[in-house]
Amino acid sequence: MLFILEDTINGILMGSIYGLAALGLTLIFGVLKVINFAHGSLLMVGMYVAYWAVLLTGVHPYLSLVIVVPVMFLFGYLLQDILIKPIFKAEKDVREPITVIIVTTGVWYILDNLSLLIFGPQYRNIQDNPLRGKMLEAGEMMISVPKLWGFCAAIITALLVYLFLQKTRMGRAVRATSLDRDAASLQGINQYKIYNISFGIGTAIAGVAGVTLVPFFNIFPSVGVLFDIKCFIIVVLGGLGSIGGALLGGMIVGVIESVGPQFMTATWTEAIVYGLFLVFLFLKPSGLFGVKYDW
């Protein structure tokens, strides 16, 4: 019984990190209405940036955020501006340009294999970092400390994003664009600039997620693939564009992954996650908290 509670708690913590990874995606998906298949790769890039930052400067992993966040923001901003914006301009009347999906897949292939070429396939990790392997004892349960840090980072980031969207002028512009891009642009909002910024923010959030993973997760070129599909599942589960939904969806997935292996093989839990995903797609495509999306 105690094991299940311990697993559940660790599952929630890990799940919040999934949710953090998915948060960037839900923002991009919600505002631009496109599937960004490169999201996992962006996460991978964030992890590598954090890794090198820590390795070269020896700082605490979470201090690397100072470097990771702006670098990732810029990366995402440029990606959107150079590769995706031209398609939006060309397919102005199409509400959901499929071509963008394909372009982001190309980005995924390029990023993953470029990093394979440059960094090699070996698994890396930061052996002597202050968080690695640390456990918190809560009674008889062992709670993973790096995951706890990740949980806090997820909550804080989610709050910051929420405040940004609700309270700042730019944030309101982002929300307006996500609801109706034409109406928003008629109000004087430069929709393309909003897209760039949204993509930048989404990528920066992926960078934060990368930082939370670096203390305990292995870093290798195709690490993004593990998270890619999972993030999409979480986004659908939680509801397109919903911050709380992303975190909650992440936690659900985290708990299933954590508690599931007590009762079945790890790959069956994978099947359950897919099954849950499909159930939501059919029965409640707007997810737990999403706005009813017009089909």
Place this chain on the structure above:
Amino acid sequence: MNPLVYRKLPLILVGVLALGLPLVVTSPTYLHIVILLFLYAYLTTSWNLVGGFAGVLPLGHAAFVGIGAYTSTILSLQYGVSPWIGMLVGAVIACIVGVIIGLPTFKMRGAYFALATIAFAEGIRVMFENIDQLGPLQINGPRGLQIPPLKTGLASFMFAEKEPYYYIILVMLAGVLLLTWAISRSKLGYYLMAGGEEPEAAQALGVNVARAKLTAMAMSSFLTAFAGTFWAQFTLYIHPKSVMSLDISFEIAFIALIGGRGSIAGPVLGALLLRPVSDFSRIYFGDKLPGLHLIIFGVVLILVMLFQPRGLQLPLTRIYHRVMDRLFGDREAAA
């Protein structure tokens, strides 16, 4: 001479070349590459029935390849059923699965549809990886099934040399191209195009868009499963990652997109352009620069989508017609 013959001449030439290829290309390695090329051309053309004509983006077609491969293999290994019959059975099963998948997913918007097909395909793959035995059927989970090379010959769909495989896949490819051409000119083809471009208008004109898409899906999954059996008989070893992986689904889709989905020649063109790049960069750069072919793939993908989103067949066809006019235009005018 009838000017129409001039237009058809290149096609006839290609046909003759294709038939005579094994006489020229004798190295088994290169023949193997060509066979795989034709296989992918076959797969993307079958995919095109849904992804091109119906106008949606299915990204999980490898599931049908796997169903075809596993069905015929299990039937032949455990029950001694001829792979040819197993091929048909596998296709029927794949067809049913395809319709089951299509029924709920065709109602979804583009992005969600793509995700749903991925989820289905991955779900099926995960199941195959987890199951060792399903009742009397031996599936072997991640270890997969191996086909012992015992009797060779047409009846057992197994050959010692590559040449017979070449001709089989050539016939399959020609067949699926012919079918695609026939459909494009038929009521189903018109209805699919209409439903894909303006569903509301199509419905007002009597088109049951959902039913047309399901029909296309049924055909596509049926045909795709054939390729699975071929693959099994060609490589003699199948496991979930080799016949059902997401990479295969994606490659099938993207070859069609780069070549030009919705056209007849597009998918084949895409395969002709991209497969050699993939194979050769793997052969020559495999050790020193791993993954280079995927980088090239990705770059091509992006460039084509940015500059020729309808696929490369559009500009290539234009060039072809211009060349034909240059060569035979005068004679046509005189005739």
Place this chain on the structure above:
Amino acid sequence: MKILELQKVRKYFGGIKAVESFSLDVGEGDIVGLIGPNGAGKSTLFNCVAGVFPPTAGDILFLGEKINGQKPWDLCHKGLARTFQIVKPFASRSVLYNVMVGAFATTDKRSEAEKRAREVLQHLHMDDKKDQRAGNLTIADRKRLEIARALATRPKMLLLDEVMAGLRPTEVDEMVAIIKRLREGGMTIFVIEHIMRAIMALSDRIAVLHFGTKIAEGSPQEIARDERVIKAYLGEDYGAA
């Protein structure tokens, strides 16, 4: 013989009463017009008849059969065809291809569909444009294409939704002539229109919709003099004219 009967048709969208207890009969060979200020509920009514959504209450009978909630493609096969206010051509295809999609409603064979499509195009004097890309047509031609496509399905009744919108006066006259010719061929037509000149010239009878309710029905002359109609369009001050 009544082709279309609308009996106390209501359409509510949640709390919004888009159409309130609307009744109308359309006889064989009639041209009936539906007019009303913007937002009156005309397109909503059309969409109920055409099967886009079912009415909240009331009955719609086509050729004597109740068709509430039936799907657009089934209705098309029963003989009900419609055009769209915002034209939806299959832009990447030729004009002939577009019309053939409609023609396939009555046949499975491509040769027959092509023959029927060419007949329709000839009837509408569009045969010379048959190979043009539909997306490259002028708005007037696109409107004619809408009608051609619908006509190819061999309908017994045509629902024309603001077919004149965006046309120049000469083009409007041409369109009126086309529609009149269709009626001479035996077609029953139900038209929504804003261009008064056109609808007055075409219709045998006109119904006027205002905030979802029918406020008047009669011949074009009667409607033009009707006080309630004038009030609805021009406001209270002009009512007592």
